[in-house]
Amino acid sequence: MWVVLKSSSLVDWEFHSIVELMRHKGNNLETWSRLFSLIVGLTLTSCSTVGFYSQALQGQREISKKARPVSQILAEPSTAPILRQKLLTVRDLLAYAESELGLPAEGQYDRYANLGRRYVVWVIYAAPEFSTDAKRWWYPLVGNLKYRGFFKEAAAEKAAEKLRAEGLDVYLGGVSAYSTLGYLKDPLLNTFLGRADPGLAELIFHELTHQRIYLSGDTDFNEALATVVGREGARRWLRARKRGDDLEQYEKEVILETEFVHEALKTRDELEQLYARTDFDEAAMRQEKQVIIGRLKGRLHELNKRYGGSLKLDRWFEKPVNNARLNTLATYHDLVPAFETLLKDCHGDLELFLKRMESMKNMTPRERREAMKQNFPAP
DSSP states (O other): OHHHHSOSOOBOOTTHHHHHHHGGGOSOHHHHHHHHHHHHHHHOOOHHHHHHHHHHHHHHHHHHHHOEEHHHHHHOTTSOHHHHHHHHHHHHHHHHIIIIIOOOOTTTTOEEEOOSSSOSEEEEEEEETTOOOOOOEEETTTEEESOEEESSHHHHHHHHHHHHHTTEEEEEEEESOBOOTTSSOOOEEHHHHTSOHHHHHHHHHHHHHHHHOOOTTOHHHHHHHHHHHHHHHHHHHHHHTTOHHHHHHHHHHHHHHHHHHHHHHHHHHHHHHHHTOSSOOHHHHHHHHHHHHHHHHHHHHHHHHHTTTOSOHHHHTTSOOOHHHHHHHHHHHTTHHHHHHHHHHTTTOHHHHHHHHHTTTTSOHHHHHHHHHHTOOOO
């Protein structure tokens, strides 16, 4: 089932904080390496911090080294037909994004890299055992973010285990795509290129949205906005290409995803109410927490029955359901209804909608939420 089994959402990974420091030095990665070492030596004292940014740089170097020009791959007679078709589809998506959606596509995704693995990065989310307040990590220039990413699964698991030892709820998931927010020219990756065309369209438009609008330190705003634009862009592209059957199927998947997320976020709300109680000791609260999560499993079982038992939800429960995992869904979906309403208030004018979003860049996250509620006027 596409909705539940796709990767744990798209991530604009924190590597762009390094890139911002280095972008004026050009695209020579050897130069970056030397500059990075100097920056680390002058400004950082934590060995774990140095190690984290070192693996980030090495991971990005791997991608750059393996990336080949799309034009070169298309020109080779040996290129597999399915790869050729996907590369041509992305070209069409990029042209549509630039001409019809107002998204900055020029120079993006003009290379392709086969990393030889399922995910490009592995991302950690964490939260206290009795709180849905996400743990945040601070990064240069972009501020506090709700996740920590690694290019190696073993390194991510090691970091996750340390957080578990501190008593935190932890969720570790593989991610198929991320964006450097335009600081580098991101390549296409085997980790996401195999998606069905509607999902591929949503992903490309999602990532390009971040390149136009990315508000420092406001993960929920950035991800929900990109989710809405990605979906709307996919719908418009499918209509423009007269792919009515694909659009109908895509709409069904969006509805299903919305239902699934609704049930999960309802559980998160129930947990927030539990954690606010003062009449439970830790043991009782821990037990009631599992009861609430059990109710989620029951509701999703009923959802599965409504869809004829085809959702394969047992696989979703193979990993623990906890505060951190529920927060990943909240990050990408909590604000989606508000953005959808604002887009409707713009009468579907995507450029006007995006300009209104851009007008909030100097607000605090709280001020943005209030502005969204008030349906602020166009700038």
